[in-house]
Amino acid sequence: MSVLSDLSAAVEKGKRKVVPGLVQQALDEGIDPNMVLNEGMIDAMGRVGEAFRKGEIFVPEMLIAAKAMQAGVATLKPALAQGGGSSRGKVILGTVAGDLHDIGKNLVGMMIESAGFEVIDLGVDVADEVFLDTYEKNPDTKIICLSALLTTTMPAMRSTVEKINAASWRGNVKVMVGGAPITQAFCDEIGADCYTPDAASAAEAAKKLAG
Numbered sequence: 001m002s003v004l005s006d007l008s009a010a011v012e013k014g015k016r017k018v019v020p021g022l023v024q025q026a027l028d029e030g031i032d033p034n035m036v037l038n039e040g041m042i043d044a045m046g047r048v049g050e051a052f053r054k055g056e057i058f059v060p061e062m063l064i065a066a067k068a069m070q071a072g073v074a075t076l077k078p079a080l081a082q083g084g085g086s087s088r089g090k091v092i093l094g095t096v097a098g099d100l101h102d103i104g105k106n107l108v109g110m111m112i113e114s115a116g117f118e119v120i121d122l123g124v125d126v127a128d129e130v131f132l133d134t135y136e137k138n139p140d141t142k143i144i145c146l147s148a149l150l151t152t153t154m155p156a157m158r159s160t161v162e163k164i165n166a167a168s169w170r171g172n173v174k175v176m177v178g179g180a181p182i183t184q185a186f187c188d189e190i191g192a193d194c195y196t197p198d199a200a201s202a203a204e205a206a207k208k209l210a211g
């Protein structure tokens with residue numbers, strides 16, 4: 001078995017102590033960090049989600065796999081996030097109210113940071129007013145980024161965007177949305193400026209949006 005399939009199996013089984021070593025081994029073998037992320041870890045989380053959906057595993061197993069992936073991402077971060085700095089401006093980032101998923105959001109933050117932005121990460125379960133207050137305290141922010149992983153928290157994303165759209169400063173900031181259930185059609189429907197499907201494209205879009 002290749003190191004990537006070993007890594008993928010270890011993430012799926014939630015082997016938090018083994019995962020960082022396998023990530024390092026993959027990097028030492030010269031495997032592209034994006035391949036380590038996508039084929040070694042994100043694919044595994046897809047299988048975990050599928051097993052949960054079928055009722056083969058439950059929330060604790062999903063959480064253990066998430067922790068293993070987080071440990072792997074921490075090891076991968078220096079290789080993924082090259083060329084930092086904070087010259088492109090500020091980005092506010094958070095997972096919307098009611099939603100506790102943060103692995104994808106953290107990857108988006110990492111990639112945007114490595115594209116040269118200063119990221120203000122508000123964490124998970126972020127209420128509308130926290131996004132708005134944070135912008136008002138940081139009016140030089142270029143983009144507000146919202147993540148949602150649950151169909152049941154899409155209305156919270158809509159609500160946050162509606163409140164941002166009603167703010168007097170709306171013309172000064174862009175709004176980017178993403179997360180597994182989010183689509184371009186939903187982005188258009190709620191009046192956000194940009195939808196991106198993954199962390200790499202979020203960083204590319206951020207550069208364009210910030211001008």
Ligand code: B1M
Nearest residue numbers: 049099100101102103104145147150151178179180198199
């Ligand atoms: Co949750 N969960 N979960 N979960 N969980 C999903 C999302 C689910 C699809 C699993 C399934 O049923 N197949 C399902 C949602 C179904 C739906 O809504 N249609 C689900 C459910 C149901 C739940 C609970 C309700 C379960 C329960 O309690 N009964 C519960 C909800 C808790 C809550 O939030 N209130 C719950 C809880 C959890 C854990 C806490 C156990 C854990 C999260 C731990 C954590 O994040 N710290 C968890 C996990 C791990 C998952 C799965 C297995 C993996 C998510 C993940 O991290 N993926 C997930 C199944 C799956 O995704 N296949 C599932 C890897 C990550 C890199 O991908 O987050 O999609 P993702 O991010 C991508 C893109 O989406 C995009 O870029 C990222 C990187 O490329 N992206 C953006 C994300 N945000 C973006 C923002 C952008 C742009 C791109 O711009 C701003």
